[in-house]
Amino acid sequence: MIKQYLLAPGPTPVPNEVDRAMATTMIHHRTPQFSKIFSEARERLKHLFATQNDVLILASSGTGAMEAAVSNLFSPGEKVLVVNGGKFGERWVKISQAYGLEAIQLKVEWGKAVKVDVVEKHLKVYPEIRGVLIQASETSTTVLHPVREIAELTRNGPLLLVDGITAVGVLPVLMEEWGIDVLVTGSQKALMLPPGLGFIALNDRAWQRTETAKLPRFYFDLRLERKNQQKNSTAFTPAVSLIFGLHAALEMLETExxxxxxxxxxxxxxxxxxxxxxxxxxxxxxxxxxxxxxxxxxxxxxxxxxxxxxxxxxxxxxxxxxxxxxxxxxxxxxxxxxxxxxxxxxxxxxxxxxxxxxxxxxxxxxxxxxxxxxxxxxxx
Missing domain, CATH: 3.90.1150.10 (Aspartate Aminotransferase, domain 1)
Structure with missing residues (x-):
């Protein structure tokens, strides 16, 4: 026998407490019992994201949350600046291009962080940019990008969309205080869950943009999802067992x-x-x-x-x-x-x-x- 040690950056180990919670007998997702668990998890997520706005829970991977961000905030042909310094920067590029956006790539050597002054120069050269897309922690290169400083540049300009998939729950990512417009993460990293949940939070400025954005969406219609989740329900069938696990994992983080x-x-x-x-x-x-x-x-x-x-x-x-x-x-x-x-x-x-x-x-x-x-x- 060889004991196994999972020491890769996702999926990550799942605690026994979370395993037990996920083994809870299946219940229907349109019941007071589910709504109570869902409501408590939603409130704890706000603390984790450092925001008073809703953190939406999606039955998807973190990439699904990234796609939801793009499809709900832009219109065909608009320009976005993508910091591309790794595999997941490339993912922002591919999602943007798949939806017909013009992705202006700010390429960074793998293993290096983007320089704030270079971002600032790009924003001056391309004043029509509608969004800046970046990783807080680029998992493929193990680099931490200066998101807080970049947020200062975008506070009154283009929306800042941050992939926090290996940052949220790992280090402070203060969405409201820093001025991050959109923050996403996934379940299989610091949240100590199996893959299958994506999370996304928008600030007021980003929610306003959803009113005019013209890109198509159905499953990832965030306005529809928010309307339902504010009632402690979901637009579509949720991953019930993962929600039970999420509730337990957030309780563990809160206790620590x-x-x-x-x-x-x-x-x-x-x-x-x-x-x-x-x-x-x-x-x-x-x-x-x-x-x-x-x-x-x-x-x-x-x-x-x-x-x-x-x-x-x-x-x-x-x-x-x-x-x-x-x-x-x-x-x-x-x-x-x-x-x-x-x-x-x-x-x-x-x-x-x-x-x-x-x-x-x-x-x-x-x-x-x-x-x-x-x-x-x-x-x-």
Missing amino acids: GLERVYARHDRLARATRAAATALGLKLLAPENPSPAATGIVLPDGIDGENLLDVLRDQMGVTFAEGQDDLKGRIIRIAHVGYMGAFDVLVAVGALEMALKKFNHPVKLGQGVAAAQEILMEAIL
Whole structure:
């Protein structure tokens, strides 16, 4: 038997409390019992998103919430500025183009964060831009973009649409205070659920735009969905079991306290980066790292796919590989959601052993010790 450790940035581990909640006997979704659970979850989501506006719960992936944002806020032929610095920046581009928008791409080197002054210059060159689309945390490159500073540029201009799929519940993303117009996330990251729920919140300015936007939508008609969810119901059949799990997961986050949740993610991320550095490995995003996952550049001569196979099949440890041009060149170790100090130590210890198996010069325990020094902060 090999015990399994899921240490990839999504799906992430699901706590026993959430599993038990999802195993609740199925109920009808048009009942007072469901409405009560749904209402309580909706209120807790507002706290997580740092907004007084509705956070809509969709039976979809996070990508569905991204598509809902685009289809409800723009009209055919309008221009949007897309910060494209990774696989999920590319996803904003593809969604926009699929709906007939003109996507002006601000391309950023993978592993780097976009520079605020470059965004500002693009907005001056293209004053007709109707929206800025960006990731808070670009999961594919483990980069954190300066969303708060960019929100200052868009506060009285184009709408700012933020993919917070590996940011919400990981670090503060203060929708109302910062001036984010649209914020989306998904269930299978920091919310500690299986895939299947998308979440989207719009501020008043964005809701006003939905009144004039002309792109087609049916299932993702957010005005219809808001009308129903304000009555603690849904426009279409919801993912009932996932809603039960969501209620339990939000209760867990509330019990821990968001400040402690954010501090935990930061500490796990710093410990992972310290371990990689101690092992002489290069970080993919050393300047603006995300606290959700750490990208590590592999030494020459080691193929990432082969390394990940050994980790998964012989040690039971699952990391994520690189995507597109980074495939085979990096690995991504997650520390998001239901994870703690000993998940990091398992990750680092397994990585050391795998590197040694591939004849890379590594001193066993060196990375683990570096991680432990950081993790002791929560104990001393």
